[in-house]
Amino acid sequence: MHHDVAIIGAGAAGMMCAAVAGQRGLRVVLIEHAARVGEKIRISGGGRCNFTNARAGPQHFVSRQPGFARDVLSRYTPRDFTALVRRYRIAHHEKHKGQLFCDGSSQQIIDMLRAECELGRVQWLQPCGVRGVAREGSGFRLETDQGPLQARRVVVATGGLPVPKIGATDYGLRLARQMGLQVVSPQPALVPLAFAAEPWRPFAELAGVALEVRVACGGQHFDEDLLFTHRGLSGPAILQISSFWNPGDSLRLDLSPGNDLGEALRLAKLQSRQSLLNALGQFLPRRLAQTWVEMQRLPSDRRIAELADAKLKALGASLCAWTLQPTGTEGWRKAEVMRGGVDTAELHPATLEAHKVPGLHFIGEVVDVTGWLGGYNFQWAWASGYAVGMSV
């Protein structure tokens, strides 16, 4: 059977692209190897899908070519996707910093995309693996588990490598390389960071402690919550900065952002008879304050008035500029997205078509465009799916 467009991968970007192309009257086949579609949508946002970010702009994406996503993002905005969500009467709310979530369940977004595909008379091949893609005449021939098929254009929407147990594969990256395209080395991103066991031992006991911090690395910083874990650090602050962290880099943490702790402790000394621990406990979770004081070999029960100003200043400085070097990330099992992917230099910025292989497009997470935490990755999936759906 001859198709106008064959789309590999029925995730966020693939379904969006199929619906848009189908509704333009094109014959679209959507090929998905997993038994269920949109699994990453289903598990996203704690089951409520943080489906976009109202404030999304090109500055919220990491790529070897900063700003590459600008064109695509401008043609399908968070407002456009939210309008679609409203049309399907999916109740939603803004949670934090522009993040939009379903009130009910992520399944509503999957059902909406399936309904949009139906409107576009999209043909589904599922479950069906793609074994190979080759040029044939002016189009392509695909070898699939359900036999060969021909298509004028092929769209690769196979996503990133995180969470392999729900369908992630490196097929899109392998196909890109096979077609002679450069791939930016894929790395886990939006991922907890781990530390060497021995130096981390005192902090492992803090597992579960959370606080708002400023974290900086690689020229970027975030003011978000941090969470101590048994093996290292997690929470939104760490997930965000993980996209800017490279092996060997150190993180710099301010555990009490907005406060000059040295000065605050000096003032506390003048004004009160409280213990050092109680004074510090006004700025930090008590368990963290206790561990920190012990690590600095300071007597936690001593009255703050008995400590020298210089000691208090040094203590404050240590908390406002904690420098530490992760040994690695928690890997693909815990990562929310993949950093890296098909090099954007290989793709046309408006149509995401490979310069070297006319008719072959890449969309979604398989491309070297990685959003921050907070609905940006889905916005890239919708916008890139839309751009290609409109251009094929």
Ligand SMILES: Cc1cc2nc3c(=O)[nH]c(=O)nc-3n(C[C@H](O)[C@H](O)[C@H](O)COP(=O)(O)OP(=O)(O)OC[C@H]3O[C@@H](n4cnc5c(N)ncnc54)[C@H](O)[C@@H]3O)c2cc1C
């Ligand atoms: C736990 C978790 C929570 C997340 N929460 C959010 C969130 O709240 N907000 C947000 O913006 N982002 C979130 N993300 C990221 C977001 O899910 C992805 O960025 C987004 O799904 C990428 O869309 P995609 O279509 O490119 O890839 P996917 O949605 O992963 O879809 C790719 C599809 O391709 C299929 N496939 C792979 N290989 C083949 C093959 N060889 N043949 C056929 N099919 C194939 C896969 O089975 C899959 O269905 C989260 C990710 C995770 C892991």
